[in-house]
Ligand SMILES: Nc1ncnc2c1ncn2[C@@H]1O[C@H](COP(=O)(O)OP(=O)(O)O)[C@@H](O)[C@H]1O
């Protein structure tokens with residue numbers, strides 16, 4: 380079976396649209412083109428796919444609104460332009476999705492938000508909730524608060540991290556070229572389009588070495604790097620020309636457009652490997668026999684009712700070890716509550732969490748996606 384069928388089977392996608400595409404040669408947002416993408420994305424959503432949109436363009440739109448023809452050098456000027464342009468960007472997306480009766484939501488993220496476990500989990504639950512509500516999240520970097528050292532800088536990286544965050548099946552990067560070529564097509568007329576590769580293929584670095592266009596930041600290098608990051612959670616990446624007619628539907632139907640970059644392992648296997656290898660455990664949950672049984676059957680979350688006792692001091696988002704009553708480790712996972720909260724809700728049914736804590740952040744102590752059976 381062709382690997383292109385991954386796109387047909389996808390249920391959750393992150394679609395990233397770069398600055399080079401969104402603006403009309405630096406003359407502000409290209410509204411008819413944005414409207415056309417929204418029509419395409421809505422058709423995708425109506426076919427049952429959850430879509431997170433990562434949209435660049437705030438700096439480019441801000442420059443146009445402020446009448447600046449050259450990209451500023453100073454970070455504070457870029458930040459000011461981004462703040463001005465973000466207004467136009469979200470207003471335009473919102474107005475276009477509204478034509479179809481859909482709500483959109485602005486989500487601005489920084490590097491720090493995704494490296495801090497607690498904020499990572501909060502961003503993840505907000506995005507998931509928006510998707511559950513049928514709202515289209517529109518993500519960009521929170522340029523106002525970042526400095527050079529902690530900038531994503533390019534939204535390809537942000538797109539990949541969001542794909543990891545929401546456990547997307549794939550990342551679709553729409554850009555101003557038809558895909559990744561074996562050399563920069565703007566400099567070499569005989570450059571050939573790459574159809575399909577493993578994201579880890581080292582040859583890709585040589586092909587992508589050409590740099591970015593006038594408005595974009597990273598060129599193909601950051602797209603290749605993004606594909607590798609996305610592959611860490613088992614997601615594929617498609618890099619494709621955003622102005623090809625009906626590009627979203629055609630890629631979805633498995634047409635050989637653009638470049639497909641593949642992960643080496645499946646989504647769940649990748650995540651579980653990451654969970655198993657990356658974090659130290661900070662505490663222990665002793666489970667009753669019923670909870671041990673359902674967890675070992677696989678595919679189930681750990682509910683507070685199955686927890687007998689809690690030891691250690693941990694915070695929401697940290698890794699804990701789950702043991703049976705004889706002390707044998709049965710699973711590990713990222714916990715949804717701080718240690719004191721977990722102690723307070725241990726042994727109780729999920730519908731009593733609000734009564735005990737005064738609020739409920741999650742029904743599960745550990746969600747099945749964040750749980751590895753050992
Ligand atoms: N091997 C390559 N294949 C395709 N494009 C390349 C390659 N090497 C460099 N590029 C450049 O990358 C640019 C796209 O990246 P960029 O300008 O950052 O756009 P975006 O805003 O969509 O992220 C292209 O216009 C092209 O000039």
Ligand SMILES: N[C@@H](CCC(=O)OP(=O)(O)O)C(=O)O
Nearest residue numbers: 397398435436437438534596
């Ligand atoms: N966050 C900023 C910069 C992002 C950026 O330029 O990314 P990209 O065009 O995808 O390479 C913006 O929206 O303009």
